[in-house]
Amino acid sequence: xxxxTLLAIIIPVVVVIGLVTAAIVLLMRRRKLRERFGPExxxxxxxxxxRKAGERELxxxxxxxxxxxxxxxxxxxxxxxxxxxxxxxxxxxxxxxDAVHDADxxxxxxxxxxxxxxxxxxxxxxxxxxxxxxTLEHYRAAHDVDVLSTRHEATTEQLRGAMVHYRAxxxxxxxxxxxxxxxxx
Numbered sequence: 529x530x531x532x533t534l535l536a537i538i539i540p541v542v543v544v545i546g547l548v549t550a551a552i553v554l555l556m557r558r559r560k561l562r563e564r565f566g567p568e569x570x571x572x573x574x575x576x577x578x579r580k581a582g583e584r585e586l587x588x589x590x591x592x593x594x595x596x597x598x599x600x601x602x603x604x605x606x607x608x609x610x611x612x613x614x615x616x617x618x619x620x621x622x623x624x625x626d627a628v629h630d631a632d633x634x635x636x637x638x639x640x641x642x643x644x645x646x647x648x649x650x651x652x653x654x655x656x657x658x659x660x661x662x663t664l665e666h667y668r669a670a671h672d673v674d675v676l677s678t679r680h681e682a683t684t685e686q687l688r689g690a691m692v693h694y695r696a697x698x699x700x701x702x703x704x705x706x707x708x709x710x711x712x713x
Contacts, residue, residue, distance in 0.1 A: 561586050568661035586657075593658035598643040601702070609638055609702055617691065624687040625677045631694040632674045635667070638701050656697075663700050666693035 562569045565586055576582030601609070612634055620627035640646045644655050649671065657664055670693035676682040682690070 558583065564590075564661065565657055566661040568657040568664050572657075589654050589658050593655055596643055596645070596655065598659075601641065605641065606702055609634070609641075609698075613695075613698060620688075620691055624684055625680070625682070628670075628674050628677050628682075628687050628690045628694075631691055631698075632671065635670075635694050635698050635701070638698060642701060660697065660700055663697045666696040670694045670697075 561583055565572070569582075569586065572585055573579050573582030576585060613631075616627050616630045616634055619630060636646050636652075639652065639656070644652065646652055653664060653668070656667065660667075670690040673682050673686045673690035673693075677687060677690075
C-alpha cells in the first residue's frame with residue numbers, strides 16, 4: 529500500500545476516534561452534572577439560553593462551592609439546632625406565621641454555621657444546589673410561603689407545608705454536618 533493510501537485511511541480513522549472520544553467525554557460530564565445537581569440540572573438548563581450555557585453555570589457553581597469552607601458540625605452544635613427546631617415546631621401550634629419565619633431564620637443560621645454565605649437568597653440557592661440539589665425545591669417552596677406570610681397572605685395549610693419543606697433542607701444540612709464535605713461523593 530502506498531503512503532498516500534495509508535494516510536487516507538489513517539487520518540479519517542483518527543478523526544472519527546477523536547470525535548467519538550470527545551462525545552463520550554461530553555456525555556460523561558453531562559451525566560455527572562445531572563447526578564450531582566438532580567432536578568436543579570434541568571431547571572438551570574431550561575432557564576439558560578442553551579444547554580451549554582446552563583452546564584457552564586453549574587460548573588461555575590461547583591467551582592465557587594469548592595472555594596467555600598463548608599464544615600461539619602460539632603455534635604454539641606447539632607444537638608442545639610435539633611432542640612431549636614423542636615422549639616420552632618412547637619411554636620407552630622399557637623403562632624404558625626412566627627414559626628415559619630423562625631424556621632427560615634434557623635435554616636439560614638444553620639447554613640451560615642456550616643460555612644455557606646447567607647446574604648443573598650438567590651446566591652444561597654446556587655451554593656446549596658451543588659450538594660443539596662434534590663431538596664432545593666423544598667427550600668424555594670418554603671421561602672415563597674415565608675414571603676407570603678410576611679404579608680399575612682398564607683393559609684394555615686401553606687404554612688404547614690412550609691414547615692415540612694424547611695424540615696427537608698434542615699434535616700439534610702444537619703445530617704451533612706457530621707461529615708467533612710471532602711469525604712462525600
